[in-house]
């Protein structure tokens with residue numbers, strides 16, 4: 419083309435101008451046909467825009483992608499990253515050795531990283547070991563009235579919080595009040611990352627989760643509440659996959675860990691609905707945390723380390739009352755729209771049973787570390803469900819929220835995991851660029867072959883013109 423232009427200027431012949439113009443039109447038409455062909459490919463159309471892939475309001479939520487990204491990057495992510503390192507939030511109580519209630523354990527874990535490093539007795543806070551002295555259920559309060567002289571009334575009526583108690587979460591399979599097989603785990607020593615757990619064992623669990631408990635909804639054919647359950651699980655699945663890809667064993671021989679962008683793209687980013695579900699789950703859990711803010715604000719974050727505990731309290735306050743967050747996304751998810759129909763209570767029971775089954779499936783995970791994070795995050799989701807759906811401030815005002823310490827730890831750690839995943843997705847442009855190169859390879863090849871054809875034709879025309 420450049421050669422043709424130079425020759426045209428040098429020669430200045432009228433008929434040659436005409437030939438060149440026809441040639442230029444042909445090139446434009448070829449380019450248009452090639453690019454339009456590729457823009458029909460759903461994978462490449464996003465890339466071709468060279469802009470953000472995810473825009474607009476997150477489906478079924480009250481916040482848009484851009485706001486979630488900016489508030490997460492500016493407020494939530496930094497706060498949560500710090501909060502989960504505090505002594506209160508880094509120890510999680512979990513029953514790791516559990517029998518799968520559905521089929522014999524067929525663990526397929528390949529790596530040493532599959533196993534969990536449990537805490538030695540001396541490490542975790544002494545206060546965590548003791549059952550709470552201040553755990554006062556509403557029934558206990560009545561009992562105390564009979565013998566006031568014997569007990570100190572520690573209730574503070576103005577406070578929502580009445581001390582950590584051992585209560586069972588109705589949404590999960592494990593009995594959270596049974597401490598016999600529980601062990602404490604330092605989450606910082608056991609990061610959620612690639613473990614090599616895959617194949618039929620892992621696939622069977624995901625298949626059971628989706629097919630038996632929350633079959634993918636077909637738009638318009640399933641009620642909103644069931645759709646919520648599917649989206650929560652799918653969003654959690656996206657987050658797990660993103661964590662696997664973002665902390666991946668790139669070279670086993672060299673023990674080299676890092677980001678595996680191709681895996682992140684293959685598993686999550688190329689499915690916009692899986693990304694949408696991640697944002698949905700993030701907003702759902704964020705709504706639960708902010709709804710429980712009175713309770714969380716009053717809660718005791720004692721671990722025996724005064725300075726650290728003050729820091730924890732302050733970080734929790736900053737998270738719950740952040741003006742930027744309140745202004746940007748005051749109601750991340752509107753739970754009041756659910757369970758409105760006549761069959762509401764029945765439906766709630768049915769979905770609660772399905773979620774309990776999902777939580778029981780976590781005992782079938784044949785990789786200890788995956789089981790740890792699976793259990794933590796499912797308890798976190800169960801806690802969010804409990805906050806949003808088990809205690810309804812409007813219709814059952816006599817029901818007060820009671821959370822156990824482990825539920826709050828799971829809830830905040832889950833929110834942090836989701837926040838990290840959203841941040842990874844937000845850092846998409848660099849990944850997108852990489853994919854753009856990959857996706858544009860056939861386009862580049864096709865253009866260059868058309869260019870070669872055109873150059874050959876153009877050259878033969880030029881030769882003719884020069885004669």
Ligand SMILES: Cc1cc2nc3c(=O)[nH]c(=O)nc-3n(C[C@H](O)[C@H](O)[C@H](O)COP(=O)(O)OP(=O)(O)OC[C@H]3O[C@@H](n4cnc5c(N)ncnc54)[C@H](O)[C@@H]3O)c2cc1C
Pocket residue numbers: 610611612613614615616617620621623624651652653655656658659662685692695783787788789791792
């Ligand atoms: C609870 C749990 C926790 C795990 N934690 C870890 C871990 O910490 N580290 C680790 O290395 N491995 C972990 N695994 C295993 C991991 O999730 C994958 O199963 C494994 O890496 C194999 O991946 P895959 O490519 O076969 O697809 P999988 O991720 O197993 O997906 C199976 C199928 O589910 C569907 N699917 C995938 N993502 C979504 C989504 N977001 N929404 C809807 N449908 C979807 C697709 O049809 C896909 O083919 C965990 C598994 C489970 C069940």
